[in-house]
Amino acid sequence: MVGGGQGAFIGGVHRIASRIDDRFELVAGALSSTPEKAKASGEALGLDPERSYTDYEEMAKAEASRPDGIEAVSIVTPNHMHAGPAIAFLEAGIHVICDKPLTTSMEEAERIAKAVDASSAKFILTHNYTGYPLMRQARQMIERGDLGKIRVIQAEYAQDWMAEEPDADNKQAAWRTDPKKSGGGGAIGDIGTHALNLATFVSGLKPEALLADLDAFVTGRQLDDNAHVLLRMSGGAKAMLWASQVAMGCENGLTLRIYGDKAGIEWAQENPNRMTFTKFGEPKQIITRGGAGLGGGAGDWTRIPPGHPEGYLEGFANVYTDAADLIQGKADGALLPGIEAGLEGMWFIEACIESSKAGGTWVKR
């Protein structure tokens, strides 16, 4: 693991997610860019001191040369610290599981992409919401035509935790609102890319053009905290995407609604074990995770019977377990977001900024 030392949030999530299905063991890390913190964090997590590094380049080299060296690394640093380690480990032939968004600029994104192309190692981007069983089932349903031709997509990711100026000691807010660490995108980067990724993952459609109206409502904020985005998708579908960090009353309101010419689906991340499905002229059905009448579906990616809720960590674990299968050659990783998803996310961020700066104009991909 690179990053994820004391005070971090997403590192702990990655560690639990990797552990749930017992497919990974944490044996080495460069857990912080501050040497003392790196050491202390490594100790707290029970790492062999020899494998608790203070520098990711050193770690990549050392691990690549050990007979018991790591097979894969999780990169869980802020955005501006993704490219360096990703490239270093890819060059060392070590598989990379990287947090999203890919990085802070398209230029860097393309450098990573080149490293992916050149490496024998795999690259996985943890757009973790694709791991929710019902989102995978929704993708299956659309693939096999249950919804018909897709017409309309409504994607939202609304939060309120940055609706006011955060406290000075809020580390999570601090780097997310700092263009040097987060890149040019605020809400669009941190959560907008998740909404876009989930919409494309499930619908199978790609964005062809977008138009964005970005705001930074909180005084003094340098990056957007609210984004209204229209998208024109492949195949003629139209999408609306709303990402907000100032929507009072929304905790983690990621929702996806997709309407085709045969049926529609609706899903909300905060209660992820249910999805509605309505065929034209029939009553709305509540599809539960692994529940009755699915014909396979979500049950393939679930650990416990329907009615026992799974959550965010289990969805994240599905991404890790699929990564393990891919790395071990047990599966082809067809459901795993990779470098393409990362490049699409970077295009999204940069196109939103370009569109909004121009007063809200269409930007083609």
Place this chain on the structure above:
Amino acid sequence: MVGGGQGAFIGGVHRIASRIDDRFELVAGALSSTPEKAKASGEALGLDPERSYTDYEEMAKAEASRPDGIEAVSIVTPNHMHAGPAIAFLEAGIHVICDKPLTTSMEEAERIAKAVDASSAKFILTHNYTGYPLMRQARQMIERGDLGKIRVIQAEYAQDWMAEEPDADNKQAAWRTDPKKSGGGGAIGDIGTHALNLATFVSGLKPEALLADLDAFVTGRQLDDNAHVLLRMSGGAKAMLWASQVAMGCENGLTLRIYGDKAGIEWAQENPNRMTFTKFGEPKQIITRGGAGLGGGAGDWTRIPPGHPEGYLEGFANVYTDAADLIQGKADGALLPGIEAGLEGMWFIEACIESSKAGGTWVKR
């Protein structure tokens, strides 16, 4: 009543709404443009044959000259038949309660506006969703500052009843998809204007510019059946508005969410007796119609205790009852949508069409 004969939908709604609080009596009508149908409909509704007219102009004149002539007329015809009767009755000094949208073009809209200016009679446009008690309470709450400065508005009106080519004998679908009867707006006119009106009614903000991406997804349809609209509102707030008649699984999905810098609210028409209200840093509250902890509010416009649901007809009845109060000089009708709301709606329709035709550009008001 003008319109509302056999086979009509909204006429019956107006009749019930006017009756609920016992403030109106139906005594005259030109219920259809087809004479036989007008007569038969009048008979079925128990009208005095002498006051069951076949022509609205004749009705306006005759009623204006009777000592027991009607005080007010309800116009419940398709859009292209609003202007004629509205102007005729206004000129005859008879109060007009007119269905929405105002008419089929801005030009006609302005002719009605002139007639309103010139008349001693009142003009009320039945944007009936403003009659829901909780929407009136939300307006109060925003007016008194409970939400702080408004930042973001998310308004939706999604249906699915026109998701396929309707049956040839579906009279309701037929006129709504015919530009000659409906005007240039499809979904934007029939339901988009409701969403906009409700958003402005509750927020107190006005649209300053919009950008629209309209589609007619159903083959052969001449008018839009899906509209994605971005709006810039007075005071710097941003709005998203989605109107759709092809969203499979949505019956009458009018929802309004408004977020300020102090709090946010969320409401959905299909379960109109509850609204959520969240102050920053506090748990979400469920505000019920007339329920605990309101301090006045919705209880002023409700007939039965909380927990006993009121619905669409009661909200509509509130508009009628307020109209009666206005007409009888008992109240100032401050909550009643009138000609201004009508003109705003017509601007919305025409601006959406203009924007979309130009490929999705901003149109200022």
Place this chain on the structure above:
Amino acid sequence: MVGGGQGAFIGGVHRIASRIDDRFELVAGALSSTPEKAKASGEALGLDPERSYTDYEEMAKAEASRPDGIEAVSIVTPNHMHAGPAIAFLEAGIHVICDKPLTTSMEEAERIAKAVDASSAKFILTHNYTGYPLMRQARQMIERGDLGKIRVIQAEYAQDWMAEEPDADNKQAAWRTDPKKSGGGGAIGDIGTHALNLATFVSGLKPEALLADLDAFVTGRQLDDNAHVLLRMSGGAKAMLWASQVAMGCENGLTLRIYGDKAGIEWAQENPNRMTFTKFGEPKQIITRGGAGLGGGAGDWTRIPPGHPEGYLEGFANVYTDAADLIQGKADGALLPGIEAGLEGMWFIEACIESSKAGGTWVKR
């Protein structure tokens, strides 16, 4: 109308309900047992002073002898004032629409039943929740076997408005907690009878025995404010019934869940336009009032399209409109609760009291 003068609650509800479908006109009344109040109330409602009576017996006689005398009377007094007017009007040959529960004791109930038997007039008891379209549809579905053989019924009616000692001037609470006016039942009479009636109406089953554990939690309260009841129904089904006036957070929580050997349904009065229906091994369906896939059903008792909510008043209006059809010989009133429902309710009240007093023992019907 008898009762329903100033300060009353349910009288106003009956008046609106009778008006919604324009089948009744209020022309006479004995609106209060206090003469001045009766007169003032009659005036406020626009009654002809001659037909605004101060005594129900006088009213029954006078109206029966007028050529334009009333066809039907609504009795909307507190429970202890049902029997007198009901019998008087039945004897006068005037149809009676009576609020529930039937009366305050089984003895009186049987006197009313005798009067019903002896009269040419009809007797309707306003168990208004049977008027909800989806409850009627549920009854249809069970009748035609959609749920199979019924096994389990869970019925609840939970409120919180009497969770503390009410204010001295709360007229509604005052008579409901006074054994002289309400009879021996508190929550079981006021709301428990509704829950039982709805359960039997929908399921088609009858109670064969019950066991009750009653409490009066509020200090000094003479009648029960919480009732836990087990029932054994005809056909071997088992039921649980909970009625409470002290359940903090419940406004008017009437819910009904019925499970058969083929399928189950769930419905809640506070959002009455939806019901779930689950066949074994299939996804749960959301059945909406008048919505897709019904095959008739609730659409027969509804005024507006699905997605436009109807509420308590429209359900109540269905009872009145059916009563009008029955009185005019247009229908057989098969869905209308009558004297049988009233006697069953009285048995329920008295059996609950008997059971609870005996420490919670089974009482057979």
Place this chain on the structure above:
Amino acid sequence: MVGGGQGAFIGGVHRIASRIDDRFELVAGALSSTPEKAKASGEALGLDPERSYTDYEEMAKAEASRPDGIEAVSIVTPNHMHAGPAIAFLEAGIHVICDKPLTTSMEEAERIAKAVDASSAKFILTHNYTGYPLMRQARQMIERGDLGKIRVIQAEYAQDWMAEEPDADNKQAAWRTDPKKSGGGGAIGDIGTHALNLATFVSGLKPEALLADLDAFVTGRQLDDNAHVLLRMSGGAKAMLWASQVAMGCENGLTLRIYGDKAGIEWAQENPNRMTFTKFGEPKQIITRGGAGLGGGAGDWTRIPPGHPEGYLEGFANVYTDAADLIQGKADGALLPGIEAGLEGMWFIEACIESSKAGGTWVKR
């Protein structure tokens, strides 16, 4: 681990739950009573063959005498196989984490209790629903008086997976419906004990008497599949408990509602990250797991921010992590269900059976 071999359900759950917070490592097991299956299961889970036992007594002895012997054992066998291993490991001084219900009879339960008393080792019973953060918060709230004096408890655990005769190869259904393996309780044992335990855990009250009406609705079933239970709790509170395996449309419908003289709460396991809380005369609040306005509360037992759902496995993990803390002397295990909860559950099962057999009479504790 004892039990949990191939084809088992709850064993896998225990393994994940123990792993989530990285406090346990699985190093030994007697995973099946069938030797070949025990071996194969051990191999599949990566156990050292030497520590993959075919007999729990052998395992208890061997592990107790190893310097690196296990500190704790999880017993995840069917009910009739709890007592043997529990006593064996307790006698060997090894901590026991045992699945519920405690065992199949009160007599055996008391033998386990004696072993607990006599042992230096701890005994934890995995009533896992007590691990849900909001249930722990609810307990805190009641303890500190937020609800006032408790009046009414409504507890339910409704499922439908045994609503028909299960397939012959349904191993989970098979032992649960076999009195030899399950004991005398069907639904009351498998899920009713969970509902009772959660109600007592949260409310702090104890059952003083109960009355049960049990049914076996599915033809040929030997154990109850539906239970209607009334309870009289300490302090004068009254409770209703419904446990069912034949409630069509219910997947894992464990719900708890508690009403005091100051406030009420409502929670449903299927969406466990929210709970409502209503103070008398105030709007209902939605309390989210770790969300705003808690003052500590659920946030103490959660891994990720509010809005990111946690589920069944994380709740289960809280029990395991608390067990680790207790075993390592880091905490006093005050929230952990132990032998007392097990004895209470056995009393519940036996009292329900006794009551129902007697026709539905009160049984005191």
